[in-house]
Amino acid sequence: MxxxxxxxxxxxxxxxxxxxxxxxxxxxxxxxxxxxxxxxxxxxxxxxxxxxxxxxxxxxxxxxxxxxxxxxxxxxxxxxxxxxxxxxxxxxxxxxxxxxxxxxxxKPLDAELSKIETLINSYSDLSLRLMVGFNRRFDPDFATVKKRLQEIGKPVIIKITSRDPFPPSAEYSRQSGGIYNDMSIHDLDMARFISGSEVEEVIAIGSKNYTEDIDTTLITLKFKNGIICNIDNSRKASYGYDQRLEVLGHDGMISAENKKITNVQFYSDSNIQSSVLEPFFLERYKQSYIEEAKEFITAIKEKKEFPSTANDALQASILANACGQSLEKKQMIFL
Amino acid sequence: MxxxxxxxxxxxxxxxxxxxxxxxxxxxxxxxxxxxxxxxxxxxxxxxxxxxxxxxxxxxxxxxxxxxxxxxxxxxxxxxxxxxxxxxxxxxxxxxxxxxxxxxxxKPLDAELSKIETLINSYSDLSLRLMVGFNRRFDPDFATVKKRLQEIGKPVIIKITSRDPFPPSAEYSRQSGGIYNDMSIHDLDMARFISGSEVEEVIAIGSKNYTEDIDTTLITLKFKNGIICNIDNSRKASYGYDQRLEVLGHDGMISAENKKITNVQFYSDSNIQSSVLEPFFLERYKQSYIEEAKEFITAIKEKKEFPSTANDALQASILANACGQSLEKKQMIFL
Amino acid sequence: MxxxxxxxxxxxxxxxxxxxxxxxxxxxxxxxxxxxxxxxxxxxxxxxxxxxxxxxxxxxxxxxxxxxxxxxxxxxxxxxxxxxxxxxxxxxxxxxxxxxxxxxxxKPLDAELSKIETLINSYSDLSLRLMVGFNRRFDPDFATVKKRLQEIGKPVIIKITSRDPFPPSAEYSRQSGGIYNDMSIHDLDMARFISGSEVEEVIAIGSKNYTEDIDTTLITLKFKNGIICNIDNSRKASYGYDQRLEVLGHDGMISAENKKITNVQFYSDSNIQSSVLEPFFLERYKQSYIEEAKEFITAIKEKKEFPSTANDALQASILANACGQSLEKKQMIFL
Amino acid sequence: MxxxxxxxxxxxxxxxxxxxxxxxxxxxxxxxxxxxxxxxxxxxxxxxxxxxxxxxxxxxxxxxxxxxxxxxxxxxxxxxxxxxxxxxxxxxxxxxxxxxxxxxxxKPLDAELSKIETLINSYSDLSLRLMVGFNRRFDPDFATVKKRLQEIGKPVIIKITSRDPFPPSAEYSRQSGGIYNDMSIHDLDMARFISGSEVEEVIAIGSKNYTEDIDTTLITLKFKNGIICNIDNSRKASYGYDQRLEVLGHDGMISAENKKITNVQFYSDSNIQSSVLEPFFLERYKQSYIEEAKEFITAIKEKKEFPSTANDALQASILANACGQSLEKKQMIFL
Missing domain, CATH: 3.40.50.720 (NAD(P)-binding Rossmann-like Domain)
Incomplete structure (x- = not known):
């Protein structure tokens, strides 16, 4: 110390x-x-x-x-x-x-859970010294959802949509560790972040449409505090980078909708056209990286725990692995 | 009596x-x-x-x-x-x-102001016996704007957009009495209805684009209570029947936006498409005719004045005529 | 015949x-x-x-x-x-x-699958003689999604949100046959309708929040044609009757969003407020009942099969039962 | 040279x-x-x-x-x-x-027209050497409207809304040269920019609501190419910085709507709340200043005229003065 x-x-x-x-x-x-x-x-x-x-x-x-x-x-x-x-x-x-x-x-801290555990076990004060980059937590829209959560009463359903605009190269896909470790891990972390709880049941189904691996998937989670959650991921969304979050509570709903590039509307004879979405994460999450860095600095200055830790990395990886198992065995995985 | x-x-x-x-x-x-x-x-x-x-x-x-x-x-x-x-x-x-x-x-009660005045002067209890069909007052959206007006504080600007989907036939256009008596009269009544006041200054400019008459116009009104108002009318809006109302007040704004036919969204590679507007007044104002009839019956049953009277018809016609004069003389008309 | x-x-x-x-x-x-x-x-x-x-x-x-x-x-x-x-x-x-x-x-044709099967087996030309009331298929927005489906390329994910505004009475709840037979059955039919295929895998998880029964649930389906589908149901949505449909395809996405009662917007100091949703099914699906009746008549006049048949009723009930089993056993159900 | x-x-x-x-x-x-x-x-x-x-x-x-x-x-x-x-x-x-x-x-280049004219007359190649800061032309949304203008056919109506969130201090207000030279000048330039033409008729009416000067105004313009234009300005919009542009053409409409701070939606029992607008010009037009600087550099590198020149400054000031005259004399001003 x-x-x-x-x-x-x-x-x-x-x-x-x-x-x-x-x-x-x-x-x-x-x-x-x-x-x-x-x-x-x-x-x-x-x-x-x-x-x-x-x-x-x-x-x-x-x-x-x-x-x-x-x-x-x-x-x-x-x-x-x-x-x-x-x-x-x-x-x-x-x-x-x-x-x-x-x-x-x-993120990820490491592809192997055991190494993340080694880190966690080696440094007693790790959460004061190491922050892991789950940048979406710091996106102003998602952070607003988290902050205002108590206004909807007890949460019951979380829904997360997260779709990349185009599938990765075959090479990237092979090295990526699969859709759950590469893409879903962000959403699994978001589900934990929003729920404020840990998962006890995991189910995943998927399909192969654009690549040789599972590239389209639906994940269902049940948290210890009773919240149920659905995540849908796709390696391709031809209309752009689709990133949405929605929480239903006893007394209301709060959602973060997609960001469009402009606010221009075009009224034609056959429809009203608005702008496409931000193309990919560099644009969509630009501000989140700035906010993330601010939070890193603030935590150091105020000598408090970082807002996303090695344990968060570990839990997200455990969930990603459970998704892979559920898909393979066609069974619910109990954690 | x-x-x-x-x-x-x-x-x-x-x-x-x-x-x-x-x-x-x-x-x-x-x-x-x-x-x-x-x-x-x-x-x-x-x-x-x-x-x-x-x-x-x-x-x-x-x-x-x-x-x-x-x-x-x-x-x-x-x-x-x-x-x-x-x-x-x-x-x-x-x-x-x-x-x-x-x-x-x-509406209109008559093309000539003098005849409307004759009616008003002939029946002392006319507002209990004659209702004039300014149906838009009874449109649920516009009626909501009127009803919630006090929530925005003292109103300062009223903006009305009213555009037909396609220009009328040459014959209709000739008999219609011109855009001010045929189209704008509805919006002039709406401006009076929302403002709760009478006009003291009128200016209109216009252009001919689709017909031999003025078919596109901007009307500016100043009311006795200080509210200023802009109306824009067009005989053609290729994208559908465009009917909007907006009121700015000291403490907020309230608006009635257009109605779309469906709530379907189509996400293509190049834009996000929503539905076109209701095609014309039969669809857009369908409910207003029902509400109008209800108000007629209610006024009779409760022995109270009708909500749109011969005097409203007279005032709207006076304003329509003033618009025509302003356009012709390129001057502000004082009432 | x-x-x-x-x-x-x-x-x-x-x-x-x-x-x-x-x-x-x-x-x-x-x-x-x-x-x-x-x-x-x-x-x-x-x-x-x-x-x-x-x-x-x-x-x-x-x-x-x-x-x-x-x-x-x-x-x-x-x-x-x-x-x-x-x-x-x-x-x-x-x-x-x-x-x-x-x-x-x-709907439902009967609470017992065997009776529906009896009907199907008793009349060889049943689909020309009996139509079952899955009214949502005839909702103009959902019907538009179905009709334009080929524009998004091969569909891969279907998402359905269907939430009632308030939980039923304890008595109704007890007699209703549970959330799957009472509420989800509409969405299960919608999933079949949109996918144009039959389900081979069913998973359901749920929670009890407002009643003594499961009142909040996430259903995941895998269809024979590879489409994966998520349905989320809740017996309560304090903000109104939430009815949404979304289909992701290889080349785009199409969705039917909620209907709001008015198009009025209120701009306050702290937010921009739009109208609540249609309160419940009588208002939200009013037009669907009219379109449904038209389709019934058209089918008779054109001597063709009805657009929703006893077999559709049977399949939806089979799926509802599978949801109940999955929930109870915490397992994927294979059909 | x-x-x-x-x-x-x-x-x-x-x-x-x-x-x-x-x-x-x-x-x-x-x-x-x-x-x-x-x-x-x-x-x-x-x-x-x-x-x-x-x-x-x-x-x-x-x-x-x-x-x-x-x-x-x-x-x-x-x-x-x-x-x-x-x-x-x-x-x-x-x-x-x-x-x-x-x-x-x-902007403004100078409060006196004569000095701007002196500058213009003193340097024959001024448009290659001096750029004037009409930053809104470079706002990505407004620039998109300009760029796509030919898609709506011949333009007939331009509508501009431009409202500050709160009135300036009495001192600022006194020194500002009045609403037309201080606020409207941006919108008058926008109208010229979008129309691609010069104004021949100007009318302005206004009211005093929050200050001792005109703080709320409606400006109507007629351009030489027949386009008619309405601008509404207010020194106060309690709901935020309201900046909108809309162009109606023979074959469609294009608009730039307001920017909201977040894309978060909150569903309460009584309404659906979305985010307030960007608070003021520093946030709303942040990107426009970057684009403006890029255009400055590009023009120099490509040895071409700057996209907003001393003549643009002169014309906008002439229009602002005409507004003041029209308001005072209650007359149309012909240029």
């Missing part, structure tokens, strides 16, 4: 941040962090010198490394943002923690 | 109604009256035997005449619905009143 | 109809039939003389009976509308068919 | 920009410019050392001056952004042009 307190005390004005991994999601986080006034991105690391060069030119970052370990040893860095491929997460998270950095790690 | 009280006393259970004129608007009123439980349509009249035959067959009306005077002399009739062409209105209204009938007359 | 052809030949101008049962749903059908020009309701029957009296007074029906058998033996009647309590359906349908009447029967 | 070509040639990679005036609108432009990759804000100037200090700390700008003339003489600056109070615009624009800088100037 000593070390953490030291680290926290260091954080006076601006939090000094290093980013490991400059691929797509790394760029998203870097852009989000650059909009904040109380952080300084002081170092970056990637195995690709080209990516480093491009990023330094655009953002004038003073320190850059091809070896992430050099970044982890840079003394003045308070917090590390791990945006590397999943296979590196476990090692980098551990090393960052052992170097007394606050750590933000993209 | 004696006679009216007698007439009122006769009305015990069902109000007995005769309809003069079985054209399009006559059929609309007949269909509306047939949905009500406390009226009996006991007689109809039209110069066309074919129309009479068709109507009797469909609705089994016991009495029918080609001469409307016979209907007016039928003793057991309490109220007469005048749905004949405008040129007959004045004479038939007078004769009906003189036969101690309650009268409903379609 | 002779008899049917005779019956069909009798139908020249107006179809002569008798109605058995004048309770709530009987009144709905009577009102719907009275809006149609090519039918005559010539006889009614109910065990309650009061209901008969009230109905004759309102609609001037020439023949009325407290014994439905007299109605079935009235020679000039072409078609019989069975709106009595469920327990009478089987007997009355049989007797009506045996009297060579066309028959419309409200 | 030599000088301009030189200036253009200097622009190789990043455009070097200096900003004069760091008040509210200066900060908006600075934030917008910092999101762009092909510009460098290399200098700022303000009379307030505090504002300079705060801004340098936040954005690390290398050069800063309390005397704007020093900025104008900084050789490596390509373009100057004039965000000072209106009274300085004329002098600073002239000096900047005379120092061979490209100039972006916030």
């Amino acid at each position: 000593n070390n953490i307190n030291e680290t926290i005390n260091k954080v006076n004005n601006k939090l000094k941040i290093g980013i490991i991994g400059l691929g797509r999601i790394g760029q998203v986080h870097l852009a989000a962090l650059k909009t904040l006034k109380d952080v300084d991105v002081v170092a970056i690391s990637d195995i690709s010198p080209d990516l480093i060069k491009k990023t330094v030119e655009e953002y004038q970052i003073p320190n850059f490394y091809t070896d992430y370990r050099l970044l982890l040893h840079q003394k003045d860095i308070d917090a590390v943002w791990i945006c590397s491929p999943t296979t590196y997460h476990f090692t980098q998270v551990k090393e960052a923690l052992d170097n007394n950095k606050f750590v933000f790690c993209e | 004696n006679n009216i009280n007698e007439t009122i006393n006769k009305v015990n259970n069902k109000l007995k109604i005769g309809i003069i004129g079985l054209g399009r608007i006559g059929q609309v009123h007949l269909a509306a009256l047939k949905t009500l439980k406390d009226v009996d349509v006991v007689a109809i009249s039209d110069i066309s035997p074919d129309l009479i035959k068709k109507t009797v067959e469909e609705y089994q009306i016991p009495n029918f005449y080609t001469d409307y005077r016979l209907l007016l002399h039928q003793k057991d009739i309490d109220a007469v619905w005048i749905c004949s062409p405008t040129t007959y209105h004045f004479t038939q209204v007078k004769e009906a009143l003189d036969n101690n009938k309650f009268v409903f007359c379609e | 002779n008899n049917i052809n005779e019956t069909i030949n009798k139908v020249n101008n107006k179809l002569k109809i008798g109605i058995i049962g004048l309770g709530r749903i009987g009144q709905v059908h009577l009102a719907a039939l009275k809006t149609l020009k090519d039918v005559d309701v010539v006889a009614i029957s109910d065990i309650s003389p009061d209901l008969i009296k009230k109905t004759v007074e309102e609609y001037q029906i020439p023949n009325f009976y407290t014994d439905y058998r007299l109605l079935l033996h009235q020679k000039d009647i072409d078609a019989v509308w069975i709106c009595s309590p469920t327990t009478y359906h089987f007997t009355q349908v049989k007797e009506a068919l045996d009297n060579n009447k066309f028959v419309f029967c409200e | 030599n000088n301009i070509n030189e200036t253009i040639n200097k622009v190789n990679n990043k455009l070097k920009i200096g900003i004069i005036g760091l008040g509210r609108i200066g900060q908006v432009h600075l934030a917008a410019l910092k999101t762009l990759k092909d510009v460098d804000v290399v200098a700022i100037s303000d009379i307030s050392p505090d504002l300079i200090k705060k801004t340098v700390e936040e954005y690390q700008i290398p050069n800063f001056y309390t005397d704007y003339r020093l900025l104008l003489h900084q050789k490596d600056i390509d373009a100057v952004w004039i965000c000072s109070p209106t009274t300085y615009h004329f002098t600073q624009v002239k000096e900047a042009l005379d120092n061979n800088k490209f100039v972006f100037c916030e």
Whole structure:
């Protein structure tokens, strides 16, 4: 605990941040962090010198490394943002923690439950030191649903729709760990987040339409507090990135509807046309990455638990695995 | 006054109604009256035997005449619905009143202001005996706007959009008395109805796009109570019958938006399509004719003034004429 | 077959109809039939003389009976509308068919699958003679979804939301046969109607919130053609009668959204308020009963199968039973 | 012309920009410019050392001056952004042009028409060198309306609603030049932009509700190409910043509706609540400032006229003055 307190005390004005991994999601986080006034991105690391060069030119970052370990040893860095491929997460998270950095790690924490459990068991104060990137929790619309939940009375049904605009490449699909670990995991986390409870029953059915794997699925959950939940996922929605949430309670309903690109309406002879949806997650969830970074900083400053933790990562992965089992065995899975 | 009280006393259970004129608007009123439980349509009249035959067959009306005077002399009739062409209105209204009938007359009461004034001056209790058909006042949406008006605080701006789906035939257009007397008159009445005040300044500009007359116009009104109002009319709206009302007040805004035929949404690759609007007034204002008839009956039963009177007809016609003058002289008209 | 052809030949101008049962749903059908020009309701029957009296007074029906058998033996009647309590359906349908009447029967045809099967097995041409009242198929919005289905490409997910505004009385609940036979049966039929296929896998989970029975449920179906479907039902939706349908296809999505009572919008300081939904089925599905009656008449005139048959009733009941089993056993049910 | 070509040639990679005036609108432009990759804000100037200090700390700008003339003489600056109070615009624009800088100037260019005319007459190639900040033209929604205008056929009616959320302070109101020069000028420019024509007739009426000046107004315009236009402005809209545009054409209608803060819907017993509008112009038009800056840069790189010029500023001011005259004289003003 000593070390953490030291680290926290260091954080006076601006939090000094290093980013490991400059691929797509790394760029998203870097852009989000650059909009904040109380952080300084002081170092970056990637195995690709080209990516480093491009990023330094655009953002004038003073320190850059091809070896992430050099970044982890840079003394003045308070917090590390791990945006590397999943296979590196476990090692980098551990090393960052052992170097007394606050750590933000993209989901999934690891493909193997046992490794996530190892992390959880190795650090008693992990929820004060490691935040896992379930960015949708910080989307302003979904966060508003969560915040206003008590206004609908006791919740009874949660419905989540989450559909990607187009199926991934065959290669990506193969490496992704399947639809449940790759796509549904976000929605399973959202269901836990909204319900405030843990799942006791899981059922999943699915179909193959665009790929060689299950690419369309319906998941049904029953939570310990009695809430029942349906998630529908599809690897393809030709009309755009469909992201909806709805909660029915004893005294009302609250929903977060899709975001359209414009508010333009076109009145033709045969219909009234409104705008398509935001195309994909970079646009749809742009603000969520900024809010997520703010929450990371706030938690550090206020010395409180991060709002999405290693345990959340573990529970979401357990649920994703249960979906896969249910699909295969055509049975309800009891947790 | 004696006679009216007698007439009122006769009305015990069902109000007995005769309809003069079985054209399009006559059929609309007949269909509306047939949905009500406390009226009996006991007689109809039209110069066309074919129309009479068709109507009797469909609705089994016991009495029918080609001469409307016979209907007016039928003793057991309490109220007469005048749905004949405008040129007959004045004479038939007078004769009906003189036969101690309650009268409903379609707008306009007459093309000439002087005749409407003659009617008003001839019957001291006219507002208890004659209702004029400004059906839009009874549309459930517009009536809701009126009813909830105090919730937005003192009103400051009224905006009315009223566009027909397609321009009338050249012949109709010529006989119609022009866009202000034919179309705008409904909106001018709506503006008076919503404002609860009288106009003191009128300006109109317009353009000819589809016909040889002004077919597109913007009307601006200033009311004595300070409210300012804009009306936009067009003889053509290729996307359907566009009927909207909006009131801005000190503490909020209330609006009545268009009605779509269905609530079906179609999500394509390039847009999200919703249904077109109700095609024209028969569909859009169907319910208003039923509510109008109910209000007619209620006023009789409760011995109170009708909710749209000869004076309303007069004022709307005065405004329509002022619009025409403003357009011609390119000046503000002061009333 | 002779008899049917005779019956069909009798139908020249107006179809002569008798109605058995004048309770709530009987009144709905009577009102719907009275809006149609090519039918005559010539006889009614109910065990309650009061209901008969009230109905004759309102609609001037020439023949009325407290014994439905007299109605079935009235020679000039072409078609019989069975709106009595469920327990009478089987007997009355049989007797009506045996009297060579066309028959419309409200759902459910019978609480017992075996009786429905008996009917199906007893009349080889049953689908030309008996229509079962799945009125929602004829709702203009849902019918539009069905009609335009090919525009979204191969369907993959169907989602149905169907929630009553308030829970039934304890007594009704007890007699209703449970949520699956009472409420979900409509949605199970809708799923079959939209999918154009039969179910092979059923899963249901539920919870008890407002009553002593399951009153909130999620049903998941897998159809033989690969479509997967989610139905969510609740005995209570404090905000009104929530009835939605959505179909995702390879090339788009089509949905039928809720109907609001008005199109009025109220802009306050803290939100923009639109109208509540239609309160319950009498209002929401009013038009569907009219369209249903039209389809009944059209099928007879064109000598084609009715659009909702005894087999549809059987399949929906099989699915409702499967839901109950799945819930109880916490297992997927294979059909 | 030599000088301009030189200036253009200097622009190789990043455009070097200096900003004069760091008040509210200066900060908006600075934030917008910092999101762009092909510009460098290399200098700022303000009379307030505090504002300079705060801004340098936040954005690390290398050069800063309390005397704007020093900025104008900084050789490596390509373009100057004039965000000072209106009274300085004329002098600073002239000096900047005379120092061979490209100039972006916030509207209004000057309160006096004669000075704008002086500028126009002094520089033959002014539209290649000076852009005036009518930011709403670059709002993605309004720009979409403009871009798709040909899809609705010949335009006949333009309607613009533009209402501020709350009235300005008495002091601001007094200095603002009145509602027409302060608020309506944006909408008058929008009307010209959308119509692609010049106005020949102007009428304005108004009322005083919240301030000692006209704070609520309806403007009617007739354009040379026959389009008629209504603008409604209010200094107060308790429900938020109301910004709408609608164009009716021969073959359809296109509109830009308001932006709501979230897409959350709340279903209560008495209504369905959606989110309030974006609160004010900083939020509502955030993207427009970024797009405006992009257009400025593009025009320079492609050596083409700026999309909003001194002539646009002149015409909008002429219209604002005409509105004031019409209101005062209660007459139509002919231009």
